[in-house]
Amino acid sequence: MRKQYCYNCQREHTIKEVKEFREYTIKDTKVSGEITIFLCKNCGEEIYNKENEINNDRILFDDYKRKNNLMTSQEIKAMRENYGLSQAVLAKLLGFGEKTITRYENGAIQDKTHDLLMRLASVETNFLQLWETNKNNFSSRVNDKIKKTITLPEAQVFDYKPDSINTVTYNTKIKNGGVYCERC
């Protein structure tokens, strides 16, 4: 049985977990979800528990993110775990502050720019481009891990030459009313 200090009883008591459906408004968006409330078994007062509050926030803020077409905390976490990265490494790779991914995974709402970057990074080819331009900033241990995690054939990434676009020649000939145009 989980015990916690109750400020009402001024001593430690067993806590009771209750599920409750609650509705809130976050920045003009109505959100709802089933959250967990901790109650003191002795007096019935609600007990604050930091870890539980984070979980509840995540449920409600994910509903906000879903309704505003933003990646949810779960989706961000799944993307990061798919690459086998720590929160700090993914943040660094995307050029975010060190704790930024941690905050997003805990429910904090990302701005649109960060959301787009994370969406792009969830596609492996994009992720590899980010890593390629950034890999000097990481330890060889991290780089080896990324190399092992990504299954994409190397050629798709490492043979990419942005300059090749300049060498393309256009051979299209336009015919105008059956009359061949020399200028085109």
Ligand SMILES: [Zn+2]
């Ligand atoms: Zn109590």
